[in-house]
Amino acid sequence: MMDPAALRLAADLGGTLLSGAGGGLLLVERLQAHGLPQVAVLGRDAADLREPLEAAARAQAGGLQLNLLALLPLPDCDLRAALETHRRRLGALVAALDAGLPWLGDAPMLALRLPGRITCEVPAPLAKAPMGPLEKAELKAFLPDWEKGRRKQVFRQPEWRPVPEGFETDLWPGVSLPEGAQLRVPPLELPFATPLTDALRAALRMATEAPVPFLPLPGDPAPLHALRTLTPEIAVFRGPLHAWELALANLSRLPGPPHFCARC
Structure with a gap:
C-alpha cells in the first residue's frame, strides 16, 4: 500500500x-x-x-x-x-x-568537489585537504564573514562527529583514508x-x-x-x-x- x-x-x-x-x-x-x-x-x-x-x-x-x-x-x-x-x-x-x-x-557558484563520508570506532588523525593559494584566496573572498578556523574546519580538516557506529566525518578528495576508518560514501x-x-x-x-x-x-x-x-x-x-x-x-x-x- x-x-x-x-x-x-x-x-x-x-x-x-x-x-x-x-x-x-x-x-x-x-x-x-x-x-x-x-x-x-x-x-x-x-x-x-x-x-x-x-x-x-x-x-x-x-x-x-x-x-x-x-x-x-x-x-x-x-x-x-x-x-x-x-x-x-x-x-x-x-x-x-x-x-x-x-x-x-x-x-551563485558551481561545485568543484564534494566530501565523502567515513566512520571510525575511535577518531583518527585526519590530514588536511589540499588547496592551492588561488583557491584559498577565492574561497576567502567568497565567504568574507567566515573566520579562518571555520573555513579550515569545513573545507580542510573536518572534525569527527559521534554517531551510533562510533564517529563520522567528511573526507575531501586528495585526503588518505585514516587507519581504521571505513569509507561509507566516496568523495567526488x-x-x-x-x-x-x-x-x-x-x-x-x-x-x-x-x-x-x-x-x-x-x-x-x-x-x-x-x-x-x-x-x-x-x-x-x-x-x-x-x-x-x-x-x-x-x-x-x-x-x-x-x-x-x-x-x-
Missing part, C-alpha cells in the same frame, strides 16, 4: 510514484515531445523541484524543445538501486542536475571545463549578473554518485527561476547520447 503522504506529494507536484527495487521514487515529467533531449533534476525535498518545474513549463510554452524529468527520492529510498531499476523508464539524458545541495552563502570531484559546466555557468552569470566561481561544496555526494548510473554528465545546480530557464535552454543545445527509453 502506498504511503498517503507520498500520494499527496505526487498529487501536489503532478507526478508518478515509481516503486520496485530500491524503494519509492517520485517522477514528475514535463515532456514536450518523444525523442527530444532530456534533462533530469534531482531534489532532496519538493521545494527543490518547484523552480526547475516552473522554468521548464515556461520555457516549453515559449517553444523550447526539451523534456524535463524531476526526481524526488521518498523516505528510505536507495536512490542508486531505484535509478538502476527505472533506468529505461527514464531514458537517455543530456545531463542530470542535483538541485538539493545548499549554495554557500546562497550566492566534478569536472569544471566541460560543455555542461559552461552552459550552467553562463546561465547563472546572465541571470544574476555576478561572478560564478567553482568552489568546494560541503554536502552529501551520494545522490550525485547515484545519478551517474543514468549519465556521466552530472552537476550541482541551483539558482533563481530565470537561471533555470537559461540553463535548460543552454542544455537543450548540447549533444545528447543515442536515444533510448521504455517506449522504444
Whole structure:
C-alpha cells in the first residue's frame, strides 16, 4: 500500500510514484515531445523541484524543445538501486542536475568537489585537504564573514562527529583514508571545463549578473554518485527561476547520447 503522504506529494507536484527495487521514487515529467533531449533534476525535498518545474513549463510554452524529468527520492529510498531499476523508464539524458545541495552563502557558484563520508570506532588523525593559494584566496573572498578556523574546519580538516557506529566525518578528495576508518560514501570531484559546466555557468552569470566561481561544496555526494548510473554528465545546480530557464535552454543545445527509453 502506498504511503498517503507520498500520494499527496505526487498529487501536489503532478507526478508518478515509481516503486520496485530500491524503494519509492517520485517522477514528475514535463515532456514536450518523444525523442527530444532530456534533462533530469534531482531534489532532496519538493521545494527543490518547484523552480526547475516552473522554468521548464515556461520555457516549453515559449517553444523550447526539451523534456524535463524531476526526481524526488521518498523516505528510505536507495536512490542508486531505484535509478538502476527505472533506468529505461527514464531514458537517455543530456545531463542530470542535483538541485538539493545548499549554495554557500546562497550566492551563485558551481561545485568543484564534494566530501565523502567515513566512520571510525575511535577518531583518527585526519590530514588536511589540499588547496592551492588561488583557491584559498577565492574561497576567502567568497565567504568574507567566515573566520579562518571555520573555513579550515569545513573545507580542510573536518572534525569527527559521534554517531551510533562510533564517529563520522567528511573526507575531501586528495585526503588518505585514516587507519581504521571505513569509507561509507566516496568523495567526488566534478569536472569544471566541460560543455555542461559552461552552459550552467553562463546561465547563472546572465541571470544574476555576478561572478560564478567553482568552489568546494560541503554536502552529501551520494545522490550525485547515484545519478551517474543514468549519465556521466552530472552537476550541482541551483539558482533563481530565470537561471533555470537559461540553463535548460543552454542544455537543450548540447549533444545528447543515442536515444533510448521504455517506449522504444
